[in-house]
Amino acid sequence: MDTKHALVLGVVEGITEFLPVSSTGHLILTAHLLGLTHDDFTKSFEISIQLGAITAVLYLYWRRLTLDLELYKRIFVAFLPTGFLGLTFYRFIKGHLIGNDFVVVVALILGGFFLLFADRLCERSCSLKDVKEMSYRRAFVVGLFQSLAMIPGVSRSGATMVGGMLMGLNRKASAEFSFLLAVPTMLIATAYDLYKSYDKFHLDEWHVLGLGFFTAFVFAMLSVKLLVGFLSKHSFIPFGVYRILVGLLYAYFFL
Secondary structure (H helix, E strand, O other): OOHHHHHHHHHHHHHHOOOOOOHHHHHHHHHHHOOOOOOHHHHHHHHHOHHHHHHHHHHHHHHHHHHOHHHHHHHHHHHHHHHHHHHHHHHHHHHHHOOOHHHHHHHHHHHHHHHHHHHHHHHHHOOEOOHHHOOHHHHHHHHHHHHHHHOOOOOHHHHHHHHHHHOOEOHHHHHHHHHHHHHHHHHHHHHHHHHHHHHHOOHHHHHHHHHHHHHHHHHHHHHHHHHHHHHOOOOOHHHHHHHHHHHHHHHHHHO
């Protein structure tokens, strides 16, 4: 991997991380198109540059994250399922699921249909405008949905947004809860992966990782702002259709 590859992957990560379209699926697809081998370094790189995207959320929502105890409680409850399941199945996920093209295709397409279904249901039943209006039990259920994103192609953002809408949050509130829930989830996941695989990084590869981090940070900020503005007036339907089309394109090229 060189600086050009890191730049492209950083842009893809930043744009897609907080959209319900699967950043992992897009990174795997992009790595294929760039001719990169999906080895241990590439897998760890794709996980590690998520820190750049998370830093963007911390920058944009720092005031709310430091002043809102009730929000913290719900984030903690929703994080529990993913934290437990992620640590339990880390070795299996990285060894057998990440990089599996068939799994990505199925997850992209099925996730698209689930997103369309949840969005239509939200038209009638999504009445909560703020995460703090949601009970702890419902927050835990959203966390269970997020844990599905351990499967490459599902999309952590997409899973939590679907879970949020099914638990009564409106589109904008479900998206913002997804952003905020990403902070502990992805910080711990990335730190754990770096701890387990830092010895696989050579000294001359850390600048590549730094470039991917910074690029992901810049484009994630733009992506979050645009998504919140979009969902204030529109639905998730374009994202659901897009997922299905990308899944079919992925299947055509790589299966």
